[in-house]
Amino acid sequence: MEGFPYLESKESIQSYLESVAGGEGVGLDDLRLATTLDNRDKLASFRAKFCLPTISDICEGEKLAADSSQDCVYLTGNSLGLQPKGTKDLIVADLDKWAKKGVYGHFHDPVAWLPIEDIVVDESARLVGAKPIEVVPMNGLTVNCHLAMVSFYQPTKDRFKIVLEKDSFPSDFYAVQSQVNWHGYDPKEAMIVMAPREGEHFWRTEDVVQLIEEQGDSVALVWLPGVHYLTGYVFDMEAITKAAHSKGCYVGFDLAHAAGNVELCLHDWGVDVAAWCTYKYLNSGPGGIAGFFVHEKHAHNQQLPRLLGWWSHNRKTRFDMSNVLDLQAGAAGFQLSNPPVLECLSLKASLDVFADTSMRELTIKSRILTGYLEMLIEHYLTKEKRENVAADSSKYMTIVTPSDPKRRGAQLSLQFSFPVKEVHHQLASRGVVTDLRKDGHMRVAPAPLYNSFKDVWTFFKTLELTLK
Missing domain, CATH: 3.90.1150.10 (Aspartate Aminotransferase, domain 1)
Structure with a gap:
């Protein structure tokens, strides 16, 4: 061929x-x-x-x-990907294990439930250009956007703004707006909403970089999509990350329309944080578990603000039940609850297909x-x-x-x-x-x-x- x-x-x-x-x-x-x-x-x-x-x-x-x-001619995988044929077998086998093993299914193969996230971490990391320590499956996309901002939107008197794009997806807009309100700021002052040039449909990288250079001293977080949902425009994430860091800003991306769609190098680009859903190009099924990325440079920063849950705790000592936090390193330390097993299996079915290509x-x-x-x-x-x-x-x-x-x-x-x-x-x-x-x-x-x-x-x- x-x-x-x-x-x-x-x-x-x-x-x-x-x-x-x-x-x-x-x-x-x-x-x-x-x-x-x-x-x-x-x-x-x-x-x-x-x-x-x-x-x-x-x-x-x-x-x-x-x-x-x-x-049919199915051209809407950007909204919901098709079901991999392997999904049903994985789900049915696990339902059968649940029926036969009950609580013991947490420890029994072929897929033990207790460390279920392990079955999708490596391949997820490969697809977004990350290291396994930087990626974890958890929650839904908007929840992960909020958790990203809990940690990386740290407003001060002089640096309190968030940069986002005009015509952002509603979840991103609402998340940013509510985070700004939560910290006591006026969204009209704290939200820098970038518009394309008059008469154009998408943003020029040089304009985004110039805005960051001009206003970056007052910006706490640059939060943009990897791919704009409406126009399909791919932001130059590498150039934007470099510009944001040069002004002392954190930078994060909503990769809902980017993960499984375009080549990503989150680790090499130095992106601080990112979140994505998996039901579009990653074909995990409606409402499937979302993905979360935190760069390795933050992996051992226990002072980084975050919300905590039982699954934030080191899995080796989690069941000691001491209530003395032994925080997991990397993205895993941002988990709150145990991930839903069936959703992880559904994602794995798709990632098994991706594993045969690049x-x-x-x-x-x-x-x-x-x-x-x-x-x-x-x-x-x-x-x-x-x-x-x-x-x-x-x-x-x-x-x-x-x-x-x-x-x-x-x-x-x-x-x-x-x-x-x-x-x-x-x-x-x-x-x-x-x-x-x-x-x-x-x-x-x-x-x-x-x-x-x-x-x-x-x-x-x-x-x-x-x-x-």
Whole structure:
């Protein structure tokens, strides 16, 4: 199998796609191009490791415009990832152990419950570019955002502000706002909300760095997403971390849309703290256990403010019940309660799939996959193209995700010149699953673990039908 090259620019990706199409003697919108790309895909076999809903599964009771027995085209892994086929076996086996062993299941293999977090720590750390001591599964995402701020938002009279982005995800906004209120500050004064330049959809790294340089002396914490949920924009986490540290600020990231989606190097970048959910690109299931990162440089700092619970205590002496804290080192020392076993097992089922590849390999495919979608839309469905070929050129769309592959992950966000709900309904009736967000954004997320180039082609052709 030939595989895909590692490409870093829009131009090189489109040149590659045009070359493949030319070699096959087909047009860019020809199904045969998608088939050729799928045949070159080294990760194509991973699709079989996931449960793909059929069109009838997702459109029960709906009037359908497609063969209901076919697999749907699932392009919303940025909201909820598909179920790995290994999940059910792990869960059922553990339910059986619970039925047969009761409390003794805490100590019995194949997966003892007492140290359950160990089954996901190493692989989770690898996926976010961390050391095992820096990562722990615990709680839900927003809880972990709050715990991060308990420790790393330490306001003083002169340094009390938090930097976040305009149009932040509500959980981040509420968490920041409530932390500021909790410490007795006025959110209007303590929250620095960054907006993109007028007329632009996302932030320029130089503008973020300049803001930090200008206001950093009054900033306690920079708190940003790794990937912006609405536009799919990837923040330059390395440059932002460097700028924040140069001004004496702590820096943390909400990686909900980044973990399992883009290459991360949290340890090497020196990020202080991060949190992420696992039910999107990490496919752990709805409401799955979240992840938490604290850099190794803080691993043994017992003076760092934090909330404590029984699971913060060293596991070797935890059952001494002395009420004399023997704090665990690293991220594990930020745990409060024992993690839910079934959620850890569900996460493990997905991480077992990730273990057979790497974020670099996934990135290589993701860039070609998303670049293919971008090329099809730009060549056939933008305003300029529609004006040349369509009787009704008032129906068109605009991509509001960066064209630079390094500044996006497995997502394109689209805006439409006509009511987007109409488009969404027509796509769904044909078994194509996307999602809608603020201001009529449609988010389309071809996940490289299980989406194919034929999926992208089918989405494009189905979308094209809605413009007629």
